[in-house]
Amino acid sequence: MVETGMAGSNAVRGWDIGRILTWVLLIFLIIVTIFPLWVVLKTALTPTRELFSSPLSLFPENPTLFNFRRVLGLVSVEENVAAGGSGQSINFMRSVWNSVVFTTLVVVFQTFFSALAAYAFARLKFIGREIIFFLYLAALMLPGAVLFLPNFVLIKNLGWLNTYVGMIAPFALMSPFAVFFLRQFFLSIPKELEEAAKLDGTSPFGTFWRIILPTSMTPIATLVILTGIGAWNEFFWPYLVAGSSDTMRTLPVALQYFRTQTPQGSPDWTGLMAGTFLSIIPIFLLLIILGRKVINSLQFSGLK
Amino acid sequence: MSTQVYTPSRTKTVSPSLWQRLFNQEAITAYIFILPSLIGFLAFFAIPAVRAFQISFTEWNLLRAPKYIGLENYQELIGDPVFWNSLKVTLQYVVWNIPLQTVLALFMAVVMDRVTKSMAVRGILVMPYLMSNVIVALIWLWLLDPNLGFVNLLIQKLGLGKQPFFVSLEQAIPTIAGVNVWRHMGFNALLFYAGIQSIPKSFYEAATIDGAGEWAMFRRITLPLLRPVTVFVLVTSLVGSFQIFDTVAVTTQGGPVDASRVVVYYIVQNAFAFSKFGYATAMSVVLFFILVLVTLLQMRILRGNTSDLSS
Numbered sequence: 001m002v003e004t005g006m007a008g009s010n011a012v013r014g015w016d017i018g019r020i021l022t023w024v025l026l027i028f029l030i031i032v033t034i035f036p037l038w039v040v041l042k043t044a045l046t047p048t049r050e051l052f053s054s055p056l057s058l059f060p061e062n063p064t065l066f067n068f069r070r071v072l073g074l075v076s077v078e079e080n081v082a083a084g085g086s087g088q089s090i091n092f093m094r095s096v097w098n099s100v101v102f103t104t105l106v107v108v109f110q111t112f113f114s115a116l117a118a119y120a121f122a123r124l125k126f127i128g129r130e131i132i133f134f135l136y137l138a139a140l141m142l143p144g145a146v147l148f149l150p151n152f153v154l155i156k157n158l159g160w161l162n163t164y165v166g167m168i169a170p171f172a173l174m175s176p177f178a179v180f181f182l183r184q185f186f187l188s189i190p191k192e193l194e195e196a197a198k199l200d201g202t203s204p205f206g207t208f209w210r211i212i213l214p215t216s217m218t219p220i221a222t223l224v225i226l227t228g229i230g231a232w233n234e235f236f237w238p239y240l241v242a243g244s245s246d247t248m249r250t251l252p253v254a255l256q257y258f259r260t261q262t263p264q265g266s267p268d269w270t271g272l273m274a275g276t277f278l279s280i281i282p283i284f285l286l287l288i289i290l291g292r293k294v295i296n297s298l299q300f301s302g303l304k
Numbered sequence: 305m306s307t308q309v310y311t312p313s314r315t316k317t318v319s320p321s322l323w324q325r326l327f328n329q330e331a332i333t334a335y336i337f338i339l340p341s342l343i344g345f346l347a348f349f350a351i352p353a354v355r356a357f358q359i360s361f362t363e364w365n366l367l368r369a370p371k372y373i374g375l376e377n378y379q380e381l382i383g384d385p386v387f388w389n390s391l392k393v394t395l396q397y398v399v400w401n402i403p404l405q406t407v408l409a410l411f412m413a414v415v416m417d418r419v420t421k422s423m424a425v426r427g428i429l430v431m432p433y434l435m436s437n438v439i440v441a442l443i444w445l446w447l448l449d450p451n452l453g454f455v456n457l458l459i460q461k462l463g464l465g466k467q468p469f470f471v472s473l474e475q476a477i478p479t480i481a482g483v484n485v486w487r488h489m490g491f492n493a494l495l496f497y498a499g500i501q502s503i504p505k506s507f508y509e510a511a512t513i514d515g516a517g518e519w520a521m522f523r524r525i526t527l528p529l530l531r532p533v534t535v536f537v538l539v540t541s542l543v544g545s546f547q548i549f550d551t552v553a554v555t556t557q558g559g560p561v562d563a564s565r566v567v568v569y570y571i572v573q574n575a576f577a578f579s580k581f582g583y584a585t586a587m588s589v590v591l592f593f594i595l596v597l598v599t600l601l602q603m604r605i606l607r608g609n610t611s612d613l614s615s
């Protein structure tokens with residue numbers, strides 16, 4: 001294997017000034033990345049009434065879990081207002097559930113249907129194969145800004161506003177990127193594997209399901225991670241299609257809605273930051289459990 | 305059973321008719337396999353792209369039937385100062401966002417490459433990208449709050465004046481751009497970092513023997529060989545940058561006045577707040593052509609996807 005990158009060549013030089021300086025820079029970048037999250041947590045742990053008293057301290061003076069409890073709906077409205085909260089509730093658990101449903105449906109359907117199409121493009125002969133594939137690739141270039149209004153009309157006419165179906169529809173049946181990505185991988189699988197299955201009389205779907213998919217778990221995992229992160233963070237479409245429904249908001253939509261409720265002029269910062277911090281926890285977990293895989297997937301998304 | 309493939313009768317078929325080619329077993333299977341994706345492609349990509357043009361020639365409030373008005377929306381648009389302003393503001397955002405984000409990401413990647421291959425470090429630096437735009441916007445809305453925001457208080461403690469950030473005509477756009485630089489920097493750095501890893505080390509060794517300095521190596525080796533990654537990063541982030549919406553919706557909602565009323569925000573407003581659906585669509589069509597133009601221009605300037613490594 002050819003050695004790559006610049007790092008190693010400098011390692012031999014040991015700890016010179018340049019290297020120390022580079023470390024200092026890196027640590028600075030890490031602080032810039034992490035510190036805002038610490039302020040979020042600190043604010044979330046601060047009692048609402050004390051928000052003004054020591055805003056520059058690094059630790060909350062009287063840490064409390066009250067903000068988390070009220071965001072999660074574990075506190076009565078009276079208790080909430082008494083503590084200086086806005087009295088506005090955020091249907092947090094409901095929106096977490098909506099986000100889980102939305103993300104799961106998008107990931108499962110998009111991956112499955114895209115893989116099915118990708119297999120046909122990679123392995124099966126049919127009239128129109130090249131032209132259809134080319135059109136899919138062209139769709140990769142279509143910006144969302146020109147598609148969302150007609151798509152909204154379609155969803156509205158179908159009566160799918162404020163439903164999961166309406167929220168997932170534009171994502172569920174395909175993504176040009178997923179088809180392209182999986183086709184490239186399927187092309188690299190040795191044909192002998194399928195020939196053997198064919199001789200055994202396995203149906204095309206059986207070949208796809210029992211041979212192609214299990215051999216492709218690595219790229220599929222990459223795709224699932226990328227699509228999953230995208231869907232979990234998606235704001236625009238669920239906001240348009242289901243933003244007005246109290247019970248259908250996903251997490252980002254609910255947080256935005258919560259922010260716009262400004263009863264006393266200024267947003268309910270302690271509550272907002274508690275909600276924000278709870279929303280970041282899944283990301284911490286993802287990185288802790290699947291860090292290496294996530295980072296490799298993200299790196300891969302740039303190396304087409 | 306598809307053993308028939310090996311029977312003599314099949315191999316003797318010289319040129320099967322179109323009918324046979326369309327409806328042999330393999331083709332039928334293929335059509336069934338691509339059917340769901342084809343429905344998705346037609347319903348949510350191809351047809352809407354055409355529909356957008358149609359709708360842009362109508363006056364429509366979504367309640368009554370659309371009324372064909374020819375080019376009136378486009379005429380109105382040319383005379384709409386808020387639309388022109390939205391294009392100007394969007395461009396300002398892009399000009400703040402893209403260079404900062406790309407240069408800082410490149411810098412971050414080089415720094416990472418020089419001192420550590422640690423996955424944990426990369427994981428930390430990419431974290432902001434894994435958060436939703438809404439969360440990132442909320443975090444900075446709080447940190448930059450004029451009265452209680454941590455950053456603002458820190459600035460004052462250092463003896464500098466209080467900064468209005470989001471609530472200022474001049475600072476709103478640079479602030480929003482900065483927030484998104486924070487979110488995307490680590491991710492783009494990851495892409496650059498992966499690119500740097502694919503550059504053969506022998507290049508640097510040879511340059512070191514020739515007495516090349518750090519900066520010379522970066523300019524003569526790293527930067528040219530990273531061109532495909534740079535093109536990818538720039539093309540995707542530029543097209544995304546022109547369509548900024550989420551951060552504006554959470555932080556400034558277009559304000560103060562029209563200072564951050566970016567084009568997608570104005571489109572959404574026209575479509576859903578003012579019930580001018582046809583007009584909004586006409587604007588999205590204009591944006592589409594701007595994006596096509598930008599992409600083509602950029603491809604030209606950056607000389608496409610070729611790396612100097614392959615030439």
